[in-house]
Amino acid sequence: MTDQERYQWIKKQKNLVLSTEGVKWFHENGDEFYPSHRLAVNGTGFHGIEHLDDLIDQAMEVYP
Numbered sequence: 160m161t162d163q164e165r166y167q168w169i170k171k172q173k174n175l176v177l178s179t180e181g182v183k184w185f186h187e188n189g190d191e192f193y194p195s196h197r198l199a200v201n202g203t204g205f206h207g208i209e210h211l212d213d214l215i216d217q218a219m220e221v222y223p
Contacts, residue, residue, distance in 0.1 A: 168215070174199075174201050175199070177198050178196065181193065182194075194206060194208055196214055201222055205217050
C-alpha cells in the first residue's frame with residue numbers, strides 16, 4: 160500500500176484506536192523486537208507487527 164492509501168483509509172475509519180506498544184515480541188527465528196504500535200479497528204485488535212505501515216496494511220486487508 161502507499162502512504163496516501165493508508166492515510167485515506169485512516170481518515171474514513173469511524174472506530175480506530177492507535178496506541179504505543181511496549182511489549183517484547185519474537186520473530187519466528189527467535190530474534191526479539193518491540194512493535195511500535197497497537198491498532199484497534201471496529202473492535203478487532205492488530206498488534207505484534209514490527210512496523211507501523213505493515214500494521215495498517217494488515218488492518219486494511221481485514222477492513223477494506
